Amino acid sequence: MEHTEFRVKAKEMVDYIADYLENIRDRRVYPGVQPGYLHKLLPKEAPQLPEKWDEIFRDVDEHIMPGLVHWQSPHMHAYFPALTSYPSIMGEMLSSALNVLCFTWASSPAGTELETIAMNWLGKLIGLPDCFLNEKNDSPGGGVIQTTASEATLVSLLAARTRALMELSKLNPELQASELLGHLICYCSDQAHSSVEKAGLIGLVRTRYIESDENQSMRGDKLEEAILGDKEKGLVPFWVCATLGTTGSVAFDNLREIGQVCEKHAAWLHVDAAYAGSAFVCPEYRHWLDGVELADSFAFNPSKWLMVNFDCTAMWVKDSTALHRTFNVNPIYLRHENSGKAIDYMVGSQNPNIKKKSLKKINMINGVSNQIITNGDETKLKDEKLMNGDIKEKVKKDINGNVNGDDDDLYDDIEPNNLAGYNKMSHGCGEDIQLEDPNKKEMLHWQIPLSRRFRALKLWFVLRNYGVSGIQKHIREGIRLAQKFEALVLADQRFEIPQPRNLGMVAFRLRGDNALTERLLKRLNARGYMHAVPACFKGVYVIRFPITSQRTTNQDILDDWDEIKTVAKEILMDVFG
Numbered sequence: 399m400e401h402t403e404f405r406v407k408a409k410e411m412v413d414y415i416a417d418y419l420e421n422i423r424d425r426r427v428y429p430g431v432q433p434g435y436l437h438k439l440l441p442k443e444a445p446q447l448p449e450k451w452d453e454i455f456r457d458v459d460e461h462i463m464p465g466l467v468h469w470q471s472p473h474m475h476a477y478f479p480a481l482t483s484y485p486s487i488m489g490e491m492l493s494s495a496l497n498v499l500c501f502t503w504a505s506s507p508a509g510t511e512l513e514t515i516a517m518n519w520l521g522k523l524i525g526l527p528d529c530f531l532n533e534k535n536d537s538p539g540g541g542v543i544q545t546t547a548s549e550a551t552l553v554s555l556l557a558a559r560t561r562a563l564m565e566l567s568k569l570n571p572e573l574q575a576s577e578l579l580g581h582l583i584c585y586c587s588d589q590a591h592s593s594v595e596k597a598g599l600i601g602l603v604r605t606r607y608i609e610s611d612e613n614q615s616m617r618g619d620k621l622e623e624a625i626l627g628d629k630e631k632g633l634v635p636f637w638v639c640a641t642l643g644t645t646g647s648v649a650f651d652n653l654r655e656i657g658q659v660c661e662k663h664a665a666w667l668h669v670d671a672a673y674a675g676s677a678f679v680c681p682e683y684r685h686w687l688d689g690v691e692l693a694d695s696f697a698f699n700p701s702k703w704l705m706v707n708f709d710c711t712a713m714w715v716k717d718s719t720a721l722h723r724t725f726n727v728n729p730i731y732l733r734h735e736n737s738g739k740a741i742d743y744m745v746g747s748q749n750p751n752i753k754k755k756s757l758k759k760i761n762m763i764n765g766v767s768n769q770i771i772t773n774g775d776e777t778k779l780k781d782e783k784l785m786n787g788d789i790k791e792k793v794k795k796d797i798n799g800n801v802n803g804d805d806d807d808l809y810d811d812i813e814p815n816n817l818a819g820y821n822k823m824s825h826g827c828g829e830d831i832q833l834e835d836p837n838k839k840e841m842l843h844w845q846i847p848l849s850r851r852f853r854a855l856k857l858w859f860v861l862r863n864y865g866v867s868g869i870q871k872h873i874r875e876g877i878r879l880a881q882k883f884e885a886l887v888l889a890d891q892r893f894e895i896p897q898p899r900n901l902g903m904v905a906f907r908l909r910g911d912n913a914l915t916e917r918l919l920k921r922l923n924a925r926g927y928m929h930a931v932p933a934c935f936k937g938v939y940v941i942r943f944p945i946t947s948q949r950t951t952n953q954d955i956l957d958d959w960d961e962i963k964t965v966a967k968e969i970l971m972d973v974f975g
């Protein structure tokens with residue numbers, strides 16, 4: 399395709415997209431296709447010769463579109479919203495055309511700086527404290543756009559793991575990191591998203607699930623009880639994930655209580671606010687953020703409810719040096735002159751004045767008790783008198799709070815790369831290259847991949863084109879429609895809402911046996927008019943009904959409710975006659 403054809407066909411594509419979104423209500427939201435349908439329709443091999451664009455696009459219309467779930471439909475109620483919007487699509491178009499990779503400042507100065515600016519705007523918009531922003535030169539906090547909430551959770555866990563391993567390695571120099579790893583344990587509620595479990599599996603650490611209370615909320619007392627029990631067994635609590643807006647019922651963990659426990663036991667606190675984070679653009683929902691200043695990292699998905707299309711997960715950390723320690727590689731081909739003022743989201747230098755403060759904290763609490771000895775099969779904790787020499791003195795200073803002005807010296811000789819088996823320096827050049835680099839200690843790595851898309855553009859477009867007032871209006875309208883649906887359900891004696899509605903999602907069920915609601919959902923999805931998925935909390939099966947589209951109207955809600963009542967009537971007739 400050359401320029402001339404592109405000008406014509408791309409304009410046609412824009413019309414196709416606008417028609418699609420304008421008329422999306424008319425489409426069956428859930429496709430009626432069977433697995434393997436597309437294999438029967440498309441050739442087994444790529445064409446030998448170039449094909450005409452019109453022929454290619456005819457296949458999209460005839461074969462691809464009928465096999466899609468239409469996520470932008472007002473009758474889509476499955477999962478959580480994954481909204482897009484015109485300014486976001488424009489950002490995506492331009493970013494695809496530019497195709498710049500923003501891993502270092504030098505690889506795309508404007509791309510990198512716009513990401514920092516947009517993340518500062520967004521952080522302020524949802525009411526995050528200043529410590530998470532990257533505005534002051536001597537602040538180690540900052541935001542980065544990750545692909546998914548799952549990735550943000552993993553990045554956070556890995557950063558906390560490195561912090562804990564460095565700590566334990568210093569206290570137990572005779573032990574390998576692989577041996578220390580077996581002592582680490584992290585926590586989340588029994589309502590946390592499966593991505594937390596996955597992060598623990600990838601990070602090779604144990605995960606303990608804390609039983610949530612009657613509101614599906616993780617509370618500080620239960621967490622502390624578990625942490626104390628685990629410490630007794632010689633384990634080292636190092637990371638806690640609190641959820642704001644659980645997947646099943648949009649429940650909120652008690653951030654302040656959990657934050658205080660984490661502070662006491664020097665565990666890293668990550669906040670997963672994947673869906674609910676968008677609601678914090680409205681001040682009336684920020685009470686759930688109470689205690690957020692105690693967190694070490696915080697993430698939510700503008701790609702869910704904020705109309706920034708997938709992928710876009712906003713993640714902030716209080717201490718970006720913790721990420722650096724974790725993802726520390728420094729190949730020659732990624733280096734550039736950096737005065738210390740530029741952020742490199744993949745590799746680069748941060749302000750050299752940043753102090754590594756957080757390691758001190760973990761020592762103050764766990765320093766005495768975290769020294770580990772392995773005695774046959776039994777693992778015990780050493781007490782303070784078993785500590786040796788300098789370390790003991792330094793740790794003691796920390797414990798007594800007599801920090802001597804430079805709390806970094808305790809860690810000066812610990813490089814993450816010295817942790818056996820971890821963060822092995824590899825520069826892809828066949829051997830490690832050790833160049834003099836005055837900024838080496840401050841080099842920052844904010845994510846797992848090297849290459850990163852120019853995602854800030856679409857986020858910035860949405861923030862500017864809707865403005866704060868437009869975004870708040872969108873969130874409030876979604877919640878108003880959820881309240882409307884809730885009222886309809888509550889007014890019908892055949893149904894119940896076992897957990898109070900929070901924000902834009904109602905979890906409802908038919909009264910009686912779980913099997914009734916299961917049958918209802920199955921039949922609703924088979925009919926394809928609306929689409930929803932289930933959740934189960936404490937043995938109670940529910941249909942989740944989030945409002946997912948900015949195009950949903952009162953009438954759409956009434957139509958969905960009619961559909962649900964029609965199918966429910968059939969099911970109840972089948973079962974009870």
Ligand code: PLP
Nearest residue numbers: 546547548591593644645670672
């Ligand atoms: N955390 C929570 C609370 C979620 O609800 C979800 C998905 O809905 C995730 C994490 C995973 O999000 P992602 O698909 O961005 O990894």
